[in-house]
Amino acid sequence: xxxxxxxxxxxxxxxxSGISFDVPDGAVVGLIGENGAGKSTLLKCILGAVSPDGGxxxxxxxxxxxxxxxxxxxxxxxxxxxxxxxxxGLKATNTVLSKLYETWDAAKFRSFCEKFALPERKPLxxxxxxxxxxxxxxxxxxxxxxxxxxxxxxxxxxPVVRDEILELLYDYEREDRAILLSSHITSDLEKIADxxxxxxxxxxxxxxxxxxxxxxxxxxxxxxxxxSELGGGAIxxxxxxxxxxxxxxxxxxxxxxxxxxxxxxxxxxxxxxKGEKVC
Numbered sequence: 001x002x003x004x005x006x007x008x009x010x011x012x013x014x015x016x017s018g019i020s021f022d023v024p025d026g027a028v029v030g031l032i033g034e035n036g037a038g039k040s041t042l043l044k045c046i047l048g049a050v051s052p053d054g055g056x057x058x059x060x061x062x063x064x065x066x067x068x069x070x071x072x073x074x075x076x077x078x079x080x081x082x083x084x085x086x087x088x089g090l091k092a093t094n095t096v097l098s099k100l101y102e103t104w105d106a107a108k109f110r111s112f113c114e115k116f117a118l119p120e121r122k123p124l125x126x127x128x129x130x131x132x133x134x135x136x137x138x139x140x141x142x143x144x145x146x147x148x149x150x151x152x153x154x155x156x157x158x159p160v161v162r163d164e165i166l167e168l169l170y171d172y173e174r175e176d177r178a179i180l181l182s183s184h185i186t187s188d189l190e191k192i193a194d195x196x197x198x199x200x201x202x203x204x205x206x207x208x209x210x211x212x213x214x215x216x217x218x219x220x221x222x223x224x225x226x227x228s229e230l231g232g233g234a235i236x237x238x239x240x241x242x243x244x245x246x247x248x249x250x251x252x253x254x255x256x257x258x259x260x261x262x263x264x265x266x267x268x269x270x271x272x273x274k275g276e277k278v279c
Contacts, residue, residue: 001178007055021207030193031182037199076145080152082136086125103144112138130161148179186265218260237275
């Protein structure tokens, strides 16, 4: 659905470089990385809000620069600042958006708003953060789209609202569609994502199937003495703390005498961001 090849963008103090990965049809790709890793820059390039310095982005095989207005509108998005007219109520918002999008479905928007129990005439600026995000997602899903891009849609929301939003995304009709979801809440991505793309310091560290990724690695608590026994073959990163040393390693390459535990996406980020490579 979405193909990114050798994408680069440079600023005075930051470089996004050599980014290449795909968002397959019918899949949810979770985009992770610490603050300043380049996630927002990447999403802005995909949305056309920022012009990349190099590389290519294609939607369904067609370069982004060649898309018609109608084809570009097949990219729906929800940003962390909601992006809806906050002075308006939902009824007026429905009217405004129907003028902007050629494939807008006013009845579907009303249906989503009723499902979320959102007040029709109350201005959006008086909505809670969770209600604003539900309204933004309702708007994104109320037009014909092939790709849905979300930037931190569950950030700052309570667990109940987060779960409702994840359920809605899970039910998003996936045939000939895909989702790219950027989030710091890695536990949400563990629930819904099919693939994980990890950005660190402007570079793509990996983009792999989530289940294979979590099955491939494990975390091992080791002493300095035992660490020297291992060498560098199996170990991906070493994280030394005051209370001990842990290593991120490939399960199949570790000796059976070492007992590991399952790794989470949050721990993967931590090891790559703060851990040391083994020479």
